[in-house]
Amino acid sequence: MSQIKPTSTNFSNKTALSDECPEAYASSIIGGQWTLVICSWLLSGKLRFGELKKRLPNITERMLTLQLRKLEQNKIVSRVVYAEVPPRVEYELTSIGYALQPVIKELEKWGESHKQLTNE
Amino acid sequence: MSQIKPTSTNFSNKTALSDECPEAYASSIIGGQWTLVICSWLLSGKLRFGELKKRLPNITERMLTLQLRKLEQNKIVSRVVYAEVPPRVEYELTSIGYALQPVIKELEKWGESHKQLTNE
DNA sequence: CTCATTACTTACATTTTTGATAGTACCTAA
DNA sequence: TTAGGTACTATCAAAAATGTAAGTAATGAG
Numbered sequence: 001m002s003q004i005k006p007t008s009t010n011f012s013n014k015t016a017l018s019d020e021c022p023e024a025y026a027s028s029i030i031g032g033q034w035t036l037v038i039c040s041w042l043l044s045g046k047l048r049f050g051e052l053k054k055r056l057p058n059i060t061e062r063m064l065t066l067q068l069r070k071l072e073q074n075k076i077v078s079r080v081v082y083a084e085v086p087p088r089v090e091y092e093l094t095s096i097g098y099a100l101q102p103v104i105k106e107l108e109k110w111g112e113s114h115k116q117l118t119n120e
Numbered sequence: 121m122s123q124i125k126p127t128s129t130n131f132s133n134k135t136a137l138s139d140e141c142p143e144a145y146a147s148s149i150i151g152g153q154w155t156l157v158i159c160s161w162l163l164s165g166k167l168r169f170g171e172l173k174k175r176l177p178n179i180t181e182r183m184l185t186l187q188l189r190k191l192e193q194n195k196i197v198s199r200v201v202y203a204e205v206p207p208r209v210e211y212e213l214t215s216i217g218y219a220l221q222p223v224i225k226e227l228e229k230w231g232e233s234h235k236q237l238t239n240e
Numbered sequence: 241c242t243c244a245t246t247a248c249t250t251a252c253a254t255t256t257t258t259g260a261t262a263g264t265a266c267c268t269a270a
Numbered sequence: 271t272t273a274g275g276t277a278c279t280a281t282c283a284a285a286a287a288t289g290t291a292a293g294t295a296a297t298g299a300g
Binding site: 241242243244245246247248249250251252253254255256257258259260261262263264265266267268269270 | 271272273274275276277278279280281282283284285286287288289290291292293294295296297298299300
């Protein structure tokens with residue numbers, strides 16, 4: 001599922017940074033292009049795959065799946081499959097997932113003020 | 121200097137996300153592999169190019185230059201060149217750069233607790 | 241039997257980011 | 271005149287992330 005090479009310089013650099021530097025570690029986990037937006041939506045409650053897709057109009061199903069899988073691996077979201085047809089799958093933040101709230105709030109605040117600054 | 125294609129889907133997705141979503145915007149600015157570590161070091165005061173390099177043992181000069189240029193473009197660091205030989209160049213956070221402190225603090229906190237959780 | 245619905249998967253292509261390596265310019269001191 | 275220190279730049283290559291397009295499985299409704 002993952003196509004990363006454990007022998008690459010890139011990989012060992014990331015690993016070393018993550019080891020020494022918790023903010024780099026955090027960024028490597030939530031730094032994907034769609035990750036924060038997904039988590040933002042999930043902060044207001046669990047959502048089905050299709051509901052997430054609707055809220056992220058430009059994401060492909062492939063990317064949504066990949067991001068959700070990564071979030072699941074990192075224990076940030078939980079995935080519940082109902083034995084129905086057509087299938088129903090619900091995604092919900094775990095407690096460490098909900099703990100992202102203050103991080104996201106600070107990022108938002110900073111983002112807003114940076115945007116304002118550079119629009120002058 | 122930048123090799124991004126303004127016609128790509130990727131580019132327009134990033135743009136749209138950054139427009140609607142300040143946390144995605146922030147992440148696109150400080151989400152580079154070395155960005156947060158560089159800012160972390162600069163939080164404790166200005167540093168010369170070579171000093172930064174020493175503190176980031178595995179970074180190449182090229183990457184350090186690229187990251188610093190991007191930070192400069194985004195008004196997060198200022199660059200002061202002294203007319204000396206050999207050259208001396210100092211990098212320092214701007215005020216919006218120093219404003220990253222709470223963001224970094226939250227990221228650190230979250231990173232630590234996530235690390236702890238996944239080590240059990 | 242056929243179709244519709246939902247949540248995927250697979251194979252491939254493109255774009256973006258990162259790394260390796262070898263330069264360059266400048267002046268000063270020896 | 272030559273070497274040395276500093277902060278780069280230029281080219282090329284590799285790796286990683288993202289996008290495109292076309293499937294698949296399951297089953298209940300008609």
